[in-house]
Amino acid sequence: MTKRSIISRKLIILFSCIGTFFLFFLAREGLGETPTQKVVFHTGFEELKGWNCWPKGKEFEIDKNVFREGQSSLKISDKDIVVYTYIQVKENTNYQVNFWYRTKEVTGEIGLNLNFNKKGGGNGSAGYKYIPISSVSNKEWEKFSVEFTTPPETFMCQFGFLSKASGTIWIDELTIYEGTEKKQVSEIEDTKNKTGEISSYGNLIKNSGFEIDDNHDGFPDNWSTWIKDSNASWCIDKEVSHTGKSSLKIQAEVPGRYFVVQRITGLQPGKTYLLKFWVKTENLEGDAAVTCDYGPVAAKPRPYVSLLKMQGSKDWKEFTNYSTVPIGSTWADICLIHTKGTIWFDDIEFKMVDEE
Numbered sequence: 001m002t003k004r005s006i007i008s009r010k011l012i013i014l015f016s017c018i019g020t021f022f023l024f025f026l027a028r029e030g031l032g033e034t035p036t037q038k039v040v041f042h043t044g045f046e047e048l049k050g051w052n053c054w055p056k057g058k059e060f061e062i063d064k065n066v067f068r069e070g071q072s073s074l075k076i077s078d079k080d081i082v083v084y085t086y087i088q089v090k091e092n093t094n095y096q097v098n099f100w101y102r103t104k105e106v107t108g109e110i111g112l113n114l115n116f117n118k119k120g121g122g123n124g125s126a127g128y129k130y131i132p133i134s135s136v137s138n139k140e141w142e143k144f145s146v147e148f149t150t151p152p153e154t155f156m157c158q159f160g161f162l163s164k165a166s167g168t169i170w171i172d173e174l175t176i177y178e179g180t181e182k183k184q185v186s187e188i189e190d191t192k193n194k195t196g197e198i199s200s201y202g203n204l205i206k207n208s209g210f211e212i213d214d215n216h217d218g219f220p221d222n223w224s225t226w227i228k229d230s231n232a233s234w235c236i237d238k239e240v241s242h243t244g245k246s247s248l249k250i251q252a253e254v255p256g257r258y259f260v261v262q263r264i265t266g267l268q269p270g271k272t273y274l275l276k277f278w279v280k281t282e283n284l285e286g287d288a289a290v291t292c293d294y295g296p297v298a299a300k301p302r303p304y305v306s307l308l309k310m311q312g313s314k315d316w317k318e319f320t321n322y323s324t325v326p327i328g329s330t331w332a333d334i335c336l337i338h339t340k341g342t343i344w345f346d347d348i349e350f351k352m353v354d355e356e
Contacts, residue, residue, distance in 0.1 A: 037096065037177035041087050041159075044070040044173055054082045054160075066170050068100045068141045073172040076163050082113050084160030087176065089116075091126075091154045094179030096147045100172045103139045108165025109225065110135045114148065119155035124331065127151035128263045130224030132217050135165055141172075146215045147179070204264045205334065208348045209244045210236050220248060226259040232338065234260055242278040242316045242346035250338040250345075255286055258338040264350060265331045267294075275303070275321045275334065277348040281310045286339030292321065292350075293335060297328040310343070322353070 045062060051074075053060050060083045063075035076083055089095065097112065112131040115123040131146050150157070159176070163169060206222035214221055218235045225234065232252035241247045250258060267273070275292050288310065292303035303323035310317065325332070336345055 037179065039175060040089070040095070040178045041176040042174065044072070045074040045171065046070055046072055048074075050085045052084060054084065063170060066102070068102075068172040070172070073102075073170045074161075075168065075170050076161065077168045078163070079108070079166050080164055082160040082162045084113070084158050087157045087159050089150050089154055089157045090178070091150055091152050094147060094149050096145065096177040096179060097174075098143065098145045098177070099174040100141050100143050101133065101139075102141045102170040102172075103136060104168045106135050106137050106139075106165045106167035106169060107230075108135065108163070108167075110161070110163045110165050110169060111224070112146070113158075113160040113162040115158035115160075116151050116154040117156040117158060118153045121155075123158050124263055124265055126154040127265060129222060130162070131215060131221075132219050134217065137167070203349045203351050205262060205348050205350050209241075209346060210246050210248045211244055223248070223260055223262050226261050226335070231256060232258040234258070237344060240280065240344050242280070242344075244346070247280075247344045247346040248336070249342065250336070251342045252338060252340050255340045260336040260338075260345075262334050263331055264334065267325045267330050267332060268352065269325050269327045269329055271352050272322055272324050273332075273350060274353045275305070275323070275348075275350050276318065278316050278318050278346045279307060279310055280314065280316045280344040280346075281307075282313045282342040284311050284313070284339070284341035284343055286311075288339050288343055289337045290319070290321075290345075291333075291335045291337065292323055293333040294323075294326055294329040295331050295333070297326040299323060299326050299329075307343075316346075 048062055051060075058081040059078040060074065060076045060081065062072045064072045066075065067073040074083065110133045112133065114129040114131070116126040116128065117123055118125045127150075129148055131148070133144055161169075161171060207220050210220040210223075212221045213219065213236055220236050231254045232250065234248065234250045236246050237249035238246045240249065248260065250260060252258060273292075275290070277290060284307075288307040290305045290307070292299075303321055305319050305321045307319070332350075334348070334350060
């Protein structure tokens with residue numbers, strides 16, 4: 001081997017080392033990649049410290065016989081229960097939730113119940129979000145992932161697993177990451193409230209046109225159900241709308257009461273608010289309605305919009321209602337109440353009118 005070839009080989013090795021080091025440096029600094037997410041909460045449910053349930057007396061426990069990783073999992077075998085803990089978070093910040101779950105003989109609805117709290121405020125004082133989870137009767141371990149953005153003034157999140165279902169649910173390896181993007185309050189637009197965020201001005205309804213379904217489960221974000229009638233169904237309907245591309249559809253074959261709800265917080269006691277919405281029906285029977293239930297002090301009489309005029313099959317019609325927030329109340333539940341047949345809701349608006 002000549003002296004020249006030896007030098008050439010050494011140069012090749014040298015440049016290879018430099019290239020490897022440069023690639024390592026890029027990977028370490030994250031150049032060209034999404035910055036690493038920060039873990040703000042993790043549990044494998046080896047213990048239940050910090051976890052509680054509502055209402056008290058319901059059953060949840062650690063199961064050391066069923067788990068995906070580690071030595072145990074969270075087991076929920078009671079109906080109409082929320083198993084929750086508190087996690088400190090930042091306002092206007094994106095978070096990602098990952099966990100694994102398993103079901104056995106489950107019938108009914110399960111989901112994530114998120115109350116966003118102001119510093120020193122009660123549950124839901126900054127906002128509320130419900131995220132449905134697919135509740136297949138018998139499912140082996142499956143990963144669930146979803147993202148959400150905290151409303152303005154959020155300091156703490158009451159993070160809960162809500163089960164309205166019979167049967168057994170196991171949950172394991174729960175991790176919550178803080179995202180990398182932070183939205184400014186000034187960026188939150190309100191027009192038709194397409195962003196799903198809370199706004200202090202204009203329309204206070206989030207996802208008022210039922211366009212948003214970030215986790216692609218078929219249900220509108222920011223809306224939840226109170227009473228699950230097994231004979232009824234609710235979903236985003238992309239074939240029927242008053243404006244935009246979709247509406248909310250509720251359908252049932254037998255008479256019953258079915259509630260689709262959104263809670264609005266931060267209301268001003270003594271102020272008057274306007275509730276406005278559009279409705280379309282097909283073979284509707286009974287007294288469907290929309291109510292505005294203030295809390296913690298109820299309004300008397302209860303703000304109630306009867307939809308008797310929409311019985312049968314009717315095209316889109318607008319309804320309005322004015323009500324005053326009782327002294328001592330700061331929030332309201334807007335309830336869409338269905339009976340029998342098919343009903344669509346769209347373009348729901350709730351705003352203060354005193355300053356108009």
